[in-house]
Amino acid sequence: RAPSHTLNPSFPAPPLILSSIAFVCLFDPIQITVEGLSPLQKVTPRASLTGENGELFQSFAYYRTESNGELDLTCSSALAGSYSGVEPMGLLWSLESETPFKRLAKNVLTPFYVHVEVFEGHDITSQLVGKCINEQKFLGEGAKRILVREGQLKASLFLPPGSGPFPGLIDLYGTGRGLPEYRASLLASRDFVTLALTYLIFEDIPAFTDILELDYFGEAVELKPQALAESLCRAETARPPPSRGDVTGGRGARGVTDFCQLCWLCLFTWCCWATSLPSSC
Known part of the structure; x- marks a missing residue:
């Protein structure tokens, strides 16, 4: 099934696509792409999730879209942020809590819900371009x-x-x-x-x-x-x-x-x- 996404009506319908399915087993590769933006446009993807104890974990990175107005984290290079360089899974492995040294307390029978948002410019407080939710499971299907x-x-x-x-x-x-x-x-x-x-x-x-x-x-x-x-x-x-x-x-x-x-x-x-x-x- 396709991931849910919400678009800003002021933009020319740039769909945020997060992998081919809405849920994966934790640490399975996912593909994050954004289409329909302007060439070489500055954008900031941000990932966030809330642990069972209510602690918020977040990550972000600064990018420029390609000449065709697309952003593909499997080949695009992050300029700065929580990580830099080409890191297809960077938004996930770089998640950090607002409180130092906090870890995710986790019941393995319930999934994580990772919220991925893309903002205009290099600022996570600027205009929201699009968002989606990815479900990350500890137990694979049938385990x-x-x-x-x-x-x-x-x-x-x-x-x-x-x-x-x-x-x-x-x-x-x-x-x-x-x-x-x-x-x-x-x-x-x-x-x-x-x-x-x-x-x-x-x-x-x-x-x-x-x-x-x-x-x-x-x-x-x-x-x-x-x-x-x-x-x-x-x-x-x-x-x-x-x-x-x-x-x-x-x-x-x-x-x-x-x-x-x-x-x-x-x-x-x-x-x-x-x-x-x-x-x-």
């Missing part, structure tokens, strides 16, 4: 989220669409509280069976401790797909993945690397922002 509460485990399982088999991942974060799911949901939309696993400060799991029990990670690796298939009523999802690995960061990296040295089921681990690792790694 599934299942809450896992088996044994000691506190996790969420994300399954790609289709019958698989798919490679499996266990996703852990550092010492932050809660159960972050956004990375796992995005991986599931890229054909990885992903278990978002928490081990600190969630439900009945206590706060920071000096000892990480490796048996807890063992339960996650040995989680039986058959039990999950019963809750889904989809036999094809019971097929075990051909390989399993871990994506982890912060303090979780230490526990995972210790465990992977002992468990033959875990074939690889990817550690980011690790504070300390065993000397054998």
Whole structure:
């Protein structure tokens, strides 16, 4: 379906076109083009979205249209603003909050709504040329989220669409509280069976401790797909993945690397922002 757009009647109907569909999976490429403007006209595209906590995130960039009066962010170069140069996805990755160091708190089951507006000149307070809304989803079409509460485990399982088999991942974060799911949901939309696993400060799991029990990670690796298939009523999802690995960061990296040295089921681990690792790694 075509994206919604509103045009300023004082302009000769310049349509703002944002990709070929009105919704995409988060970080999927989109094409932003503006047509029907004057040659070499100064314009300022701006993107904005409001997080679940009410925080506003915005980005903008200064452009000149081409000699045919068109602007295409896949090949046009930004002169200044939140970014510069040719950046097709610049309006999205450069989004910043009005309050420094704020991040988007996100329920992965609900989408982001990105408002894209184009203003005349190099000023976001000038005349509005056109606008549209793009829906950005964490979960791709057909992907599934299942809450896992088996044994000691506190996790969420994300399954790609289709019958698989798919490679499996266990996703852990550092010492932050809660159960972050956004990375796992995005991986599931890229054909990885992903278990978002928490081990600190969630439900009945206590706060920071000096000892990480490796048996807890063992339960996650040995989680039986058959039990999950019963809750889904989809036999094809019971097929075990051909390989399993871990994506982890912060303090979780230490526990995972210790465990992977002992468990033959875990074939690889990817550690980011690790504070300390065993000397054998």
